[in-house]
Every structure is written in structure tokens, then in C-alpha cells.
Amino acid sequence: MKQLIRLAGRQKKCIGDIVLAVEAEQEDESPSTIRGQMVISWEVMKLALERGITEDIRSVSGLSGGDAKLLFSREPKFLSSEVSNAVARALGVAEVNASMGRIVACPTAGSCGIVPAALLLAKEKLELDEAAIIKALFTAAGIGIVCSLNASISGAEGGCQAECGVAAAMAAGALTELAGGSPTMVGHAVALTLSNMLGLVCDPVAGLVEVPCVLRNGGALMQALLGADLALTGIKSRIPVDEVIGAMREVGEALPESLRETSLGGLANTPTGVRLRRKLA
Amino acid sequence: MGKADSVFEVIGPIMIGPSSSHTAAAVRIGQISLAVMGEPVVEAIIQLHGSYALTGKGHGTDKAIIAGLLGYDAADERIKKSLAIAKEQGMKVKFQNVDLGEDYHPNTLRLLIAGTSGTHFEITAVSVGGGNISIIEINGLPIYLSGEYHTLITIHNDRPGIVAKASSLIAQSKVNISTMHVSRQRRGGLAAMAVEMDQPLPPSVISELEDQAQIVRIIPPIY
Numbered sequence: 113m114k115q116l117i118r119l120a121g122r123q124k125k126c127i128g129d130i131v132l133a134v135e136a137e138q139e140d141e142s143p144s145t146i147r148g149q150m151v152i153s154w155e156v157m158k159l160a161l162e163r164g165i166t167e168d169i170r171s172v173s174g175l176s177g178g179d180a181k182l183l184f185s186r187e188p189k190f191l192s193s194e195v196s197n198a199v200a201r202a203l204g205v206a207e208v209n210a211s212m213g214r215i216v217a218c219p220t221a222g223s224c225g226i227v228p229a230a231l232l233l234a235k236e237k238l239e240l241d242e243a244a245i246i247k248a249l250f251t252a253a254g255i256g257i258v259c260s261l262n263a264s265i266s267g268a269e270g271g272c273q274a275e276c277g278v279a280a281a282m283a284a285g286a287l288t289e290l291a292g293g294s295p296t297m298v299g300h301a302v303a304l305t306l307s308n309m310l311g312l313v314c315d316p317v318a319g320l321v322e323v324p325c326v327l328r329n330g331g332a333l334m335q336a337l338l339g340a341d342l343a344l345t346g347i348k349s350r351i352p353v354d355e356v357i358g359a360m361r362e363v364g365e366a367l368p369e370s371l372r373e374t375s376l377g378g379l380a381n382t383p384t385g386v387r388l389r390r391k392l393a
Numbered sequence: 394m395g396k397a398d399s400v401f402e403v404i405g406p407i408m409i410g411p412s413s414s415h416t417a418a419a420v421r422i423g424q425i426s427l428a429v430m431g432e433p434v435v436e437a438i439i440q441l442h443g444s445y446a447l448t449g450k451g452h453g454t455d456k457a458i459i460a461g462l463l464g465y466d467a468a469d470e471r472i473k474k475s476l477a478i479a480k481e482q483g484m485k486v487k488f489q490n491v492d493l494g495e496d497y498h499p500n501t502l503r504l505l506i507a508g509t510s511g512t513h514f515e516i517t518a519v520s521v522g523g524g525n526i527s528i529i530e531i532n533g534l535p536i537y538l539s540g541e542y543h544t545l546i547t548i549h550n551d552r553p554g555i556v557a558k559a560s561s562l563i564a565q566s567k568v569n570i571s572t573m574h575v576s577r578q579r580r581g582g583l584a585a586m587a588v589e590m591d592q593p594l595p596p597s598v599i600s601e602l603e604d605q606a607q608i609v610r611i612i613p614p615i616y
Contacts, residue, residue, distance in 0.1 A: 135400045149401060156407050156468075171411070173451045209410030212453050212473045219403045220523070221413045227404075249404060256403035261396050265403065266522055282403075319448030321411040375448075392451060 113258045113299055113353045120295035127285070127295055128247040131254035150246050153216045157205070157228035160215045164204015164225075171210040173392050176322035180204030194237060195337060199330040202229035206326040219256045219265040222321045223279040225329035227252050230283035230336050234290045244290060251289050252282035255302055262354070263361035267314035268373040270364025276325075276332035277309030277360065283332075284339035293344050303349030303356045305339030310356075311363055313371035315378025318389040324379055397523070406524055406616065408467045414500060415445065415452035418520035420472065421615055423461015425528060425540045426504050426516045428612040434462045436485040436507040443499035445520075446490035455488055458502065466616075467524070493517075501529075534585035537574040540615045542589035545598070549606035551577040551584040559588065562601055568592045 120127045136143040163169070165184040170177035180203035188196035205225035209215045215224040231245050231252075256265060259278045264270035284305040285298045293301065309332065317323040349356065370377030379385050397403050408417040427434060439458055441449050449455060453472070460475035462484070471478060479486050493501060500520040507513050517530035528538045531548065538544050545563070549555050556575060563570060569591040577584035594611050602609045 131400065138399060146400070150404070153401075153404055153407060172453060212409055212411065212416070212456070214407065214468055214470060215410050216405055216407050217413055217417075217524070218405075219397065221408065221410050221417070224410070250400065253400040253403045257398060257400070260403060261398060265397060268522060318451060319444065320451040393447070 113255070113302065113357065116254055116258065117295040117299045126247065126251065126289050127254055127298055128249075128251035128289065131250040131257075132247075135250070147246060150249050151242075154242070154246060154249060156214060156216050157218075158232070160205045160208045160213065160224075161201050161228050161232055163213060164206075164208050165200055169204075169207045169211045169213070171207070171320075171322055172212065173318065173320055173322065175317065175320060175388065175392075176210045176326045177207050179326070180207050194233065195334070198229050198233040198337070199333055201232060202226055202329040202333040203326055205229065206329040210320070210322045210326060218252075219260070219278055219282070220267070220275045222267065222325045223275040223329060223332065226276065226279035226332045226336060227283045227286065229329075229333050230287055231290075233337075234287050238290060240290060248286040248290050251298070252286040255282045255285045259357055259360070262357050264364055270360065271367045271372055272312040272314040272328060273306075273309050273360055274364055275314070276328045277306055277312055280309055280332040280336040280339070281306045283336035284343070287336065287340035288343050291340065291344055293340075297343045299353040300347070300349050301339045301343035303351060303353035304342050304347070305335050306356050306360060307349060307351065308335050308339065310360060313367060313378050314373045315371055315380045316373065316375055317380045317385045318392045319375040319380070320392075402523075406467060408524065409457075409469065409472045412452045413524035414520045414522055415449065415454050416457045416472075417467040417524040418500075418526045419454045419457035419502065420461040420465065420467040421524070421526050421540055422502055422504070422518040422520070422528075423458045424464065424466065424615045425461075425518070425526070425538075425612065426506060426514070427462050427464055428615065429516060429531065429546065429610055430506055430508045430512065430514055431610055432508040432510055432512065434484060434506050435509055437462055438487045438489065438505040440489045440491040440493075440503040440505070442491055442493045442497055442501040442503070445500055445502055458504070459484070459486055462506065528587075531585055532583070534578065534583060535576040536585045536587045537572065538587040538589060540612070542571050542591065542614055543568075543593045544612045545586070545588040545590065545594060546608070546610045546612065547586045547602060547606040548608040549584055549586070551581050555602070555605045556586060558605065559586065559602060562598050563588065563590065563594065566594055566598065568594055
């Protein structure tokens with residue numbers, strides 16, 4: 113991450129531009145072709161964002177669906193309407209996923225709602241154009257690649273911190289850049305957000321990507337908004353970003369297997385979790 | 394899961410949910426099996442092992458695998474309705490929970506499929522995470538292919554010459570080999586070869602190899 117931040121600082125470019133240039137070189141394609149692929153991904157994300165809050169969604173198992181639409185239709189008591197709606201959108205995309213709808217894994221299917229909901233909020237609030245969002249998706253992707261190479265983006269390997277945690281870090285970095293933050297601030301946003309997500313376990317009830325996965329997309333989105341706001345205020349992570357990513361790896365390795373997507377521990381192993389598994393088997 | 398080092402491995406694939414390993418991977422296993430079959434599938438017995446047997450239904454693994462056998466990709470909205478579509482098209486489908494033993498990965502599927510001409514295949518595949526898969530057996534012969542490359546597959550009698558001939562045809566086509574896997578039942582028995590390549594092979598290679606092998610297939614990358 114440090115290299116990426118330095119490179120962006122030195123070339124006076126944003127991280128998204130650097131990631132796009134590296135990807136084009138690596139894949140031996142033109143930047144416009146690569147950008148075109150990302151436009152397609154964003155279109156799929158937008159459709160899922162819309163479906164999640166407008167359609168009556170039910171998963172195959174019946175364990176999830178309907179919460180996003182409900183949340184979107186109500187006035188929140190404590191959150192601002194904007195933030196509450198963004199959370200509803202994150203839940204909605206995750207519900208679309210659980211109901212066998214089309215989504216973009218970001219970085220995984222289980223954590224697919226966080227980045228799209230964050231970017232749509234930024235687009236509306238900061239009145240950005242589509243090109244800015246596409247660029248921000250490359251920023252997010254760059255953060256995800258660094259996490260994958262130095263830790264993990266798989267719940268089976270690193271717990272939920274590696275899926276929803278990394279998605280939150282990706283979103284926080286992208287939001288920070290969209291709001292005009294420097295590459296260094298992007299690094300702090302990633303570090304602060306990931307720090308707040310460390311240790312989160314992967315404990316899906318009945319082995320399904322529904323409980324608690326759908327709601328964790330909402331929680332992770334809130335952490336991303338907080339991380340971005342903290343970094344934009346100038347608050348710094350006392351632990352450098354690459355060391356935080358290293359800590360995530362260490363914590364993931366230390367997690368017992370029962371808390372890494374096996375559904376043998378955590379919420380999956382509560383009396384109700386076990387009962388639901390038996391009922392659905 | 395392998396390390397994601399490219400943008401679209403982190404933001405992607407575009408897929409039908411809910412699970413990259415149980416849904417998207419199962420579609421790909423179906424697509425590759427269809428490509429190995431080389432003709433429409435009319436009958437399929439799907440054996441689910443380990444985690445697939447436990448949580449396959451909730452993840453739509455059943456619908457996903459049949460969608461793949463119908464030729465749909467992992468982003469196709471018809472996946473949700475694939476069982477009904479298969480029924481309409483007259484494809485006979487059966488699912489069985491099986492225990493293949495501890496030697497097999499928890500996410501293993503075995504497909505027993507028959508094509509329109511009566512050809513049968515038994516294909517065993519593993520979902521290794523993040524939507525990535527490996528085909529590990531074809532008709533009981535150990536093999537390895539990921540579906541991410543252009544792949545040449547042969548099933549042939551074990552005798553000298555075919556591996557050399559395939560290699561030289563590939564070299565003549567100026568195609569670079571990425572991985573190569575050869576195995577056999579016993580000396581002189583049935584053998585299988587899978588060659589993953591960076592570029593496509595000309596279809597003429599099929600006819601050049603056909604007199605030496607029972608089955609020759611060239612499969613494009615399937616994402």
C-alpha cells in the first residue's frame with residue numbers, strides 16, 4: 113500500500129489512475145478497454161442497487177430478504193437519512209445476491225453490497241459524474257489487491273474481516289479519494305477502517321450467505337463512512353496501513369477453523385442457528 | 394483461495410449469487426462438462442460431496458450446475474429457472490448426496506452425463522474458492538484443468554507417440570503451453586492428457602490427433 117501511495121504522490125496522480133495503468137500493462141490491454149470492463153461492472157452494480165430497495169426479495173431458504181426495502185422506506189431515528197439509505201442499499205445488494213440475482217463480487221459475493229452502496233452515496237452527495245465513480249472503483253480494486261496479496265480476501269482463510277472488512281477498507285479509500293483526500297489520507301482511511309473490522313469472524317448460519325452476511329454489509333458500510341470521514345478530518349492511524357493489513361493476516365491465521373466459514377461456531381452454532389440448519393437441511 | 398492480483402479478480406466476477414464457490418463455480422463446472430461432452434446433454438446425474446451435499450441447495454448449486462450444462466454462464470439470470478428449463482427441454486436430471494471419502498476436497502461434484510448421441514462421461518470437479526475450479530478426473534482418469542485457459546483434452550490408449558505428436562502440433566501452431574497433465578490407468582491402458590495453453594489451437598489439430606485418441610477436445614477459456 114505504501115508503494116502505491118508513494119507512486120501516486122510522486123506522479124501527482126490519484127491511486128485509481130495508477131491502478132488502471134498497472135492493470136492495462138499487466139493484461140496487455142489498452143486503458144480504455146480496461147475502463148470499459150469496469151463500466152460494465154458498475155452498470156451491474158447499479159441494477160442490483162436499484163433492485164435491492166424496490167423489489168420484494170426473498171432468498172431460496174427464506175432466511176433473508178425484505179429488510180433493505182423496509183429500511184429504505186422508513187425515517188431513521190439516529191442515523192441521517194442519507195446514511196440510512198446507503199445502509200439499506202448495501203443490504204439490498206446483499207439480498208439480491210442471496211436471492212440468486214446478478215451482482216458483482218466485491219471482493220466476494222458475500223460482501224458485494226458495501227462498495228457499490230458507498231460509491232452511490234458519494235455520487236449523490238458530492239454530485240460526481242460516472243467517470244469519477246469508475247476511477248474510484250479502480251482505487252477500491254487496488255486496495256483489494258494489496259489486501260489479497262498480503263493477507264486474504266477469503267472468509268474461509270481469514271474470517272469476515274477478510275471479506276466485509278476488506279470491502280469496507282476498499283470503500284473507505286475510494287470515498288476518501290472522491291472527496292478530495294490525498295493518497296496518504298487514502299492510506300489512513302484504509303488503516304482506520306480495517307482496524308475497526310479486525311477480528312470479525314465468518315459464521316454463516318446453515319452455511320448460507322445470508323445470516324449474518326447481509327446485515328454485516330450494512331455494518332461494514334458504516335465503518336467505511338467513518339473511516340473516510342476520520343481520514344479526511346486529518347486523523348491518522350497510529351499503526352501504518354501495511355502493518356494493519358499484516359495484523360489482519362495474523363488475526364485470520366489465529367482464528368479457529370470453526371470461525372472461518374465452516375458454520376461450526378459463532379452465530380451458526382447458537383441454539384437457533386443449529387435449529388435453522390436442521391430445518392433447512 | 395489463490396491470491397487475487399488483478400483488478401477484476403477483486404471487483405468481479407459478475408455473477409448470479411449467492412456464493413462464488415457454490416454457485417458461480419458450479420456453473421463453470423457445468424459449462425466445462427458440456428464442452429467436454431461436445432454435444433447437448435440429455436441426462437445428468439449430479440453427485441454432491443461434502444459441503445456441496447450439506448449446503449448446496451441453499452446456495453443454488455443444483456440450479457447452477459444444470460445452468461452450466463445448458464450452456465449458460467455464471468452471470469445468466471436464467472440460472473434461477475434452470476431446473477424448469479432443463480425439464481422443458483427434456484433433460485433428465487437427478488441429484489445424489491454422496492460420500493466420496495476423505496481424499497476428496499469438501500467442495501467436490503461428480504457428474505455422470507449422457508449426450509444426444511449416447512456418449513457418456515463421468516467428470517469429477519472441485520471448487521477451490523473464489524469461483525475458481527479444477528476438473529480432477531474424467532472417466533475415472535486423474536487429470537487437471539482449471540478452465541481458465543485454452544485447453545486440449547485427449548483420452549487415448551497409453552502407447553508411445555501421442556504426447557509427442559500433440560506437443561509438436563502445439564509448437565507448430567506457435568502456441569505456448571501453460572500446464573500439462575498426463576495420466577493412465579495402467580501401462581498400455583486408457584490414458585488422459587490435458588494441456589492448458591496461452592493461445593487458441595487451430596481446430597485442424599483435432600483431426601490430426603483423432604486417429605490416435607478416442608476423444609479429442611479443444612475447450613476455450615470459460616470464466
